[in-house]
Amino acid sequence: MRDKAARTRSELIRSAATVFAEHGYSRAKLSSISADAGVSRGALYFHFPSKEALADAVEAAAAERFAGVTGHEDVNGARDLSRAVRAFADLYRQNVIFRAGVLLSCEKDRKSTVNLIQQWEEYVSTAVAAAERGYPFARSGVAGHASSAIVAMTVGLAFLWHENEQWLAESTVTGVWNLLPPLVGRMG
């Protein structure tokens, strides 16, 4: 029975992510989420007392997947960074829970418990700073701009992907990345 409850809960999180990603937080209907998960409204309320609670659960699940990308103990600079950018792009296009988590962190209508965009910014600036320490040729001041460029680029590519999937294709991400200064490493 406990297994079944856990399974229902995770099905509800996946359905909620799908509906949030498609319609946005405010327009998402709980009835669509329960129907999509194949459970009754009662079962939904048993697990999640409100839409807010569901959104929090989606964000927490997205943050777990994100930690799989970035959660090393140490950030080793350039190599980790180009891997993380690739992983962010792949996760965004392949995983609806991660995608919904990122989109929820940009919603003006609610306060995120976990702000994935902010976590991504922090990860990128830590990794760029580590890369700069190991890269004696860096012009001063480049690191801050490189962090901004990487965050803006990944967020922009993800946003544009909704219009056309080519924006997160491996060749686009690699090509765009390799225009950045060598400081932040190459993608193969």
Place this chain on the structure above:
Amino acid sequence: MRDKAARTRSELIRSAATVFAEHGYSRAKLSSISADAGVSRGALYFHFPSKEALADAVEAAAAERFAGVTGHEDVNGARDLSRAVRAFADLYRQNVIFRAGVLLSCEKDRKSTVNLIQQWEEYVSTAVAAAERGYPFARSGVAGHASSAIVAMTVGLAFLWHENEQWLAESTVTGVWNLLPPLVGRMG
């Protein structure tokens, strides 16, 4: 009287842009738009028979402002491009009509009559191709990636600006731009 009608019409477009930019297309209320413009519902309907018609008018007005940025007869490559990127950033943060037009072109709930993001993509790739012709040292294949990078960056910066205005500050835009290959020119 004709002047007054034209003034009311343009006030309605500005109010609609403000409300669309703040709440998105689907959640925007015509009653907020008419109240914000200080006109009656009847006057609104006299000018615009539907929310769709208002959104079309906002997009058309945004496209006019955009043409002020990009509407030279010839694109002369690098110099025009860095100027256009700066102008896109300035217009996005300063002009609510332009901002609403860009946001409307990303709405899934309606079909844009004018897709500003697509116009921006076309402008950037034309300008990068012109820059490449005047730049003999360009590695082949860089131009396509440079266009993608520039579009992703500008869209990402605009998107992030909603979280924190620093993302479209002149120093951020210049710093990020100057990380790109010399092919696309420097910003001073």
